[in-house]
Amino acid sequence: MLRHLTRLRPHQRELPNVTATDALLPTYGRIPVTVVSGRGCTLVDSDGNEYLDFIAGIAVCALGHAHPAVTEAVTAQAKRLVHASNLYSHEPSGTLARELVARAGMVHAFFCNSGTEANEAAIKLARKWAYRRGESQRRTILACTGSFHGRTMGSLAATDNAKYREGFAPLPEGFGFVRFNDVADLDAKIDESVAAFIAEPVQGESGVHVADAEFLRAARRLCDERGALLIFDEIQCGMGRVGPLFAFEHFGVRPDVLTLAKALANGLPIGAMLVGERAADGLQPGDHGSTFGGSPIPAAAALAHLRVRDETQLEKNVRARSEQVFAGLRALSERHPRIIGEPRGLGLLVGVSVCEPYEAKAIQTAARERGLLVGTAGGNTLRFAPPLIVREEEVERALGVVEDAVDGVEG
Ligand SMILES: Cc1ncc(COP(=O)(O)O)c(C=O)c1O
Numbered sequence: 486m487l488r489h490l491t492r493l494r495p496h497q498r499e500l501p502n503v504t505a506t507d508a509l510l511p512t513y514g515r516i517p518v519t520v521v522s523g524r525g526c527t528l529v530d531s532d533g534n535e536y537l538d539f540i541a542g543i544a545v546c547a548l549g550h551a552h553p554a555v556t557e558a559v560t561a562q563a564k565r566l567v568h569a570s571n572l573y574s575h576e577p578s579g580t581l582a583r584e585l586v587a588r589a590g591m592v593h594a595f596f597c598n599s600g601t602e603a604n605e606a607a608i609k610l611a612r613k614w615a616y617r618r619g620e621s622q623r624r625t626i627l628a629c630t631g632s633f634h635g636r637t638m639g640s641l642a643a644t645d646n647a648k649y650r651e652g653f654a655p656l657p658e659g660f661g662f663v664r665f666n667d668v669a670d671l672d673a674k675i676d677e678s679v680a681a682f683i684a685e686p687v688q689g690e691s692g693v694h695v696a697d698a699e700f701l702r703a704a705r706r707l708c709d710e711r712g713a714l715l716i717f718d719e720i721q722c723g724m725g726r727v728g729p730l731f732a733f734e735h736f737g738v739r740p741d742v743l744t745l746a747k748a749l750a751n752g753l754p755i756g757a758m759l760v761g762e763r764a765a766d767g768l769q770p771g772d773h774g775s776t777f778g779g780s781p782i783p784a785a786a787a788l789a790h791l792r793v794r795d796e797t798q799l800e801k802n803v804r805a806r807s808e809q810v811f812a813g814l815r816a817l818s819e820r821h822p823r824i825i826g827e828p829r830g831l832g833l834l835v836g837v838s839v840c841e842p843y844e845a846k847a848i849q850t851a852a853r854e855r856g857l858l859v860g861t862a863g864g865n866t867l868r869f870a871p872p873l874i875v876r877e878e879e880v881e882r883a884l885g886v887v888e889d890a891v892d893g894v895e896g
Pocket residue numbers: 599600601602604633634635636685689690718719720721722746747
């Protein structure tokens with residue numbers, strides 16, 4: 486059979502008689518929609534149905550779908566240079582590194598391809614940084630309860646979700662957890678064995694929980710006093726999602742290491758670890774790498790994203806639309822107190838608890854059937870993360886559909 490297939494030219498091969506859903510490894514409980522195109526806040530499926538997209542590829546498409554500036558940058562770069570390896574410098578990643586470190590007040594940027602890889606880099610940097618200073622006992626990476634940092638082994642070890650970890654033992658050693666927003670617990674656990682403390686300023690996957698500014702300030706102080714690095718994972722909450730370009734600006738606490746991915750290139754695969762002065766010498770030549778990291782096309786897309794941010798008033802829009810979303814969801818919660826809880830979140834990363842026995846997933850399905858895509862998150866939460874360019878009338882429409890969906894589920 487194999488010989489037969491290999492003798493055929495690629496276009497003569499018959500596709501196996503399985504559906505796309507069967508052919509894909511079932512690691513996702515995929516929603517039965519085949520998306521074919523998008524523009525702005527709208528997605529279109531293979532049957533021609535249009536959806537208002539209020540999840541944006543899970544906080545990825547900050548500028549919406551098919552943004553002309555990103556499309557143009559990607560097309561132009563594809564014609565010029567697609568890959569050269571990281572053995573050489575190239576203009577898009579070099580410029581992107583300069584732009585990001587300048588905007589974040591950092592010193593270096595390392596590029597990879599995803600969020601989990603950015604966190605792996607941060608974990609490795611923290612341990613190597615301590616080792617270089619002669620403190621090889623400093624190995625522990627402390628993370629928060631409710632954290633999500635990714636699916637590769639190191640990031641998974643820093644992720645506080647038993648379901649995601651189940652069956653993958655042994656995970657790497659040297660990880661511990663601090664109760665989210667509990668300064669006393671942090672104080673008790675940051676000691677001379679700790680290489681770094683990692684936190685999401687706004688936790689996304691566990692159900693949209695915002696860190697207290699006091700907690701992040703205490704983390705900064707304790708890391709400084711006790712010789713540990715402070716890592717912020719802004720993979721979901723960064724790149725303008727909560728208003729300013731970086732979530733840490735909202736809290737007024739700058740980490741030593743910042744990880745980004747998701748929205749950085751508005752949908753092209755890229756991750757970044759930005760490193761500040763204190764940790765600047767943590768990784769040296771040969772310590773870490775990535776074949777595709779910061780490839781010219783994603784880097785060009787990320788530069789286009791930054792340029793659009795500079796030319797538009799995205800932060801102002803995020804503030805205004807956020808107020809509108811919160812007001813609408815609060816009113817919804819007042820009208821349906823048995824089913825919808827108080828909204829929480831920051832900027833355009835918003836979650837709302839669904840009260841049992843009702844299920845967030847049922848409301849998500851009812852909303853989709855009415856032409857609105859929303860997300861869910863841990864703790865029976867509905868999650869809203871629309872493109873940051875979302876317009877007032879689109880928010881109005883989405884809130885109307887959510888209400889309709891809740892009515893439908895309530896029966
Ligand atoms: C806060 C956070 N960190 C890390 C990740 C992992 O990113 P990726 O899926 O790109 O590996 C995610 C993804 O949802 C995330 O939300």
